[in-house]
Amino acid sequence: MTAALATDAAAVDDLVRASAGHMRRRLLLDRVARYGLLLPFVVVFFPLIDLLYWISETALPTFTWATLTQDQIGNGGGLHAMIIGTAVLIALATTIATLIGIAAGLYTAEYAPPAIARLGRTAGNVLAGVPAIVLGFWGYFLLVIYTGWGYTVLGGALTLSILMVPFIYRTSDLAFSAVPASQREAALAMGARRYQFLGRIALPIAIPGILTGVILAMAIGLGETAPLIYTAGWANVPLTGLFSPTSYLTGAIWLFYSQPPDIGLYALAFQAAFVLIVMVVAINVTLQAVAEHYRRRLRGLFS
Amino acid sequence: MNGSPIASGAPASPPSPEPPVVATEHLVVRSRERVILNDVSLAFPDRDVTAIIGPSGCGKTTFIRTLNRMTEIGSGLMVRGRVLYRGQDIYARGVNPVIVRQRIGMVFQRPVVFPMSIFENVAFGLRINRVDEATVERTVESCLRRAGLWTEIGDDLDRSGLTLSGGQQQRLCIARALAVEPRVLLMDEPTASLDPVAAQKVESLLFELRQNYAVIIVTHNLQQAARVATRTAFLYEGRMIEFDETKRLFESPREKLTENYVTGRFG
Ligand SMILES: Nc1ncnc2c1ncn2[C@@H]1O[C@H](COP(=O)(O)OP(=O)(O)OP(=O)(O)O)[C@@H](O)[C@H]1O
Ligand SMILES: [Mg+2]
Numbered sequence: 103m104t105a106a107l108a109t110d111a112a113a114v115d116d117l118v119r120a121s122a123g124h125m126r127r128r129l130l131l132d133r134v135a136r137y138g139l140l141l142p143f144v145v146v147f148f149p150l151i152d153l154l155y156w157i158s159e160t161a162l163p164t165f166t167w168a169t170l171t172q173d174q175i176g177n178g179g180g181l182h183a184m185i186i187g188t189a190v191l192i193a194l195a196t197t198i199a200t201l202i203g204i205a206a207g208l209y210t211a212e213y214a215p216p217a218i219a220r221l222g223r224t225a226g227n228v229l230a231g232v233p234a235i236v237l238g239f240w241g242y243f244l245l246v247i248y249t250g251w252g253y254t255v256l257g258g259a260l261t262l263s264i265l266m267v268p269f270i271y272r273t274s275d276l277a278f279s280a281v282p283a284s285q286r287e288a289a290l291a292m293g294a295r296r297y298q299f300l301g302r303i304a305l306p307i308a309i310p311g312i313l314t315g316v317i318l319a320m321a322i323g324l325g326e327t328a329p330l331i332y333t334a335g336w337a338n339v340p341l342t343g344l345f346s347p348t349s350y351l352t353g354a355i356w357l358f359y360s361q362p363p364d365i366g367l368y369a370l371a372f373q374a375a376f377v378l379i380v381m382v383v384a385i386n387v388t389l390q391a392v393a394e395h396y397r398r399r400l401r402g403l404f405s
Numbered sequence: 406m407n408g409s410p411i412a413s414g415a416p417a418s419p420p421s422p423e424p425p426v427v428a429t430e431h432l433v434v435r436s437r438e439r440v441i442l443n444d445v446s447l448a449f450p451d452r453d454v455t456a457i458i459g460p461s462g463c464g465k466t467t468f469i470r471t472l473n474r475m476t477e478i479g480s481g482l483m484v485r486g487r488v489l490y491r492g493q494d495i496y497a498r499g500v501n502p503v504i505v506r507q508r509i510g511m512v513f514q515r516p517v518v519f520p521m522s523i524f525e526n527v528a529f530g531l532r533i534n535r536v537d538e539a540t541v542e543r544t545v546e547s548c549l550r551r552a553g554l555w556t557e558i559g560d561d562l563d564r565s566g567l568t569l570s571g572g573q574q575q576r577l578c579i580a581r582a583l584a585v586e587p588r589v590l591l592m593d594e595p596t597a598s599l600d601p602v603a604a605q606k607v608e609s610l611l612f613e614l615r616q617n618y619a620v621i622i623v624t625h626n627l628q629q630a631a632r633v634a635t636r637t638a639f640l641y642e643g644r645m646i647e648f649d650e651t652k653r654l655f656e657s658p659r660e661k662l663t664e665n666y667v668t669g670r671f672g
Contacts, residue, residue: 288517288578289529290478293507293585298533303519400520402567 161372178366187348194259199266207274230268234328242332253335253347266319273315277308432486456634473509510582516574524562530585552580572603
């Protein structure tokens with residue numbers, strides 16, 4: 103329109119052409135990143151999707167209400183006793199592992215001398231790496247034989263809780279360690295005692311992190327068979343108390359999948375797997391929501 | 406530096422009618438490597454604002470933190486000499502630092518809001534002392550009023566304290582400190598992280614607070630010291646160089662070091 107807006111050829115060359123060259127390189131890098139990283143992403147989730155498909159294919163055609171409400175009899179029946187068994191085992195084990203894990207994490211982050219804290223962290227990692235079958239055997243000798251209990255829900259839950267505890271312990275330790283030092287200072291400057299700071303300020307700040315560990319531990323605990331085989335025993339009817347043996351969903355998979363495909367037990371193995379996955383998803387979604395609720399209250403704290 | 410030698414011993418503080426509420430006597434604070442505060446003797450009058458000024462690293466923060474035994478918390482510093490609260494040595498055997506900190510409150514440079522509601526933030530000091538609910542509610546309101554926050558957020562007390570603006574957060578911290586009814590309020594550069602308008606609000610709050618509390622404020626802002634403080638102490642390299650009425654300290658300092666600092670020749 104006016105002279106002031108006339109374009110300067112040198113400027114065009116300088117800005118536009120240089121930008122174009124820059125853009126080409128950028129676009130290329132962007133594409134490489136976008137599609138190059140998509141592949142590993144798919145690789146992570148493909149097995150899960152295929153797995154769900156594969157399980158559903160066998161589990162769902164014969165899945166009825168009775169699958170959930172009947173006990174297993176002969177070559178058929180349902181998963182009733184096993185669902186109750188798994189629910190009680192995981193509830194007990196989670197309660198025990200969470201209480202111990204949080205307390206030990208708090209001790210490590212807050213009270214332990216540095217050398218002890220280092221030792222505790224290493225021990226936690228080692229415990230997390232102990233094969234489940236070894237834990238199961240150890241549980242058998244300690245909680246089945248030595249105590250004279252025989253196969254019991256309690257023995258199974260205790261063994262399972264030892265498998266779960268390192269995950270909760272490590273995340274609790276990290277969560278308590280991440281509480282800003284300024285929060286402690288301010289609380290103590292108010293005349294708070296240390297336990298008051300820990301209970302009223304540090305714990306609420308640490309809860310989302312702790313819950314992450316609980317979610318992970320529950321997912322792992324739900325999927326384990328080995329710690330239970332030698333400790334919880336097996337029973338076709340629902341458990342009657344802490345000292346009765348019990349069946350459980352992973353046990354059903356382990357026992358029944360090797361049956362001939364034409365009898366009901368084979369399908370029951372897949373149905374057990376299906377129910378288990380639904381439980382894992384439900385627990386995950388619920389606890390994530392709880393963690394998010396707490397996280398929202400902390401918005402602005404770490405900035 | 407061409408100045409008079411640093412005065413040794415305890416410079417006389419200006420006479421004040423009341424006995425001091427807080428005083429230090431030959432206070433020495435040292436780290437493993439070196440002496441951070443060297444023989445500081447100061448007396449702070451009740452119901453008044455006293456400023457502490459001095460170049461960065463001279464020991465201002467260290468000094469006020471020794472006044473309510475915050476130095477003890479993981480700092481690794483050693484404290485010698487005496488810190489008196491109404492004549493009683495707060496470092497003496499049998500004195501609980503928790504109680505000291507309830508009498509001598511503290512406000513930090515960056516506001517530290519607890520991750521809870523506005524109401525619970527102010528109530529914190531009362532809750533930990535198991536004060537009954539009616540008193541808590543009354544106190545929260547009166548402290549928010551005194552901190553100049555009631556008109557701004559009085560109808561929104563369930564909101565998270567973390568959602569407040571920086572200036573509001575600092576006044577929330579002041580309200581929270583007031584709730585446990587301290588006699589003394591220590592403030593370490595309370596307006597340094599605030600914008601001028603928010604800083605102005607905190608500053609005018611100081612004029613209210615001086616009616617009821619002894620306020621000891623560290624500041625880098627000499628104009629601020631001149632506006633709010635009746636008396637000002639000048640610290641330099643861990644030593645107390647001069648302590649006088651603010652006007653005198655700024656207009657006719659006795660020490661060359663003070664003069665250089667207040668006229669902006671160093672620091
Ligand atoms: N815990 C500690 N251990 C060792 N040295 C310390 C410790 N705390 C403070 N110091 C040192 O003591 C000196 C005084 O620090 P202080 O924080 O009191 O200074 P300041 O006057 O508040 O400075 P600023 O104006 O920058 O805040 C500094 O040299 C600092 O490095
Ligand atoms: Mg400082």
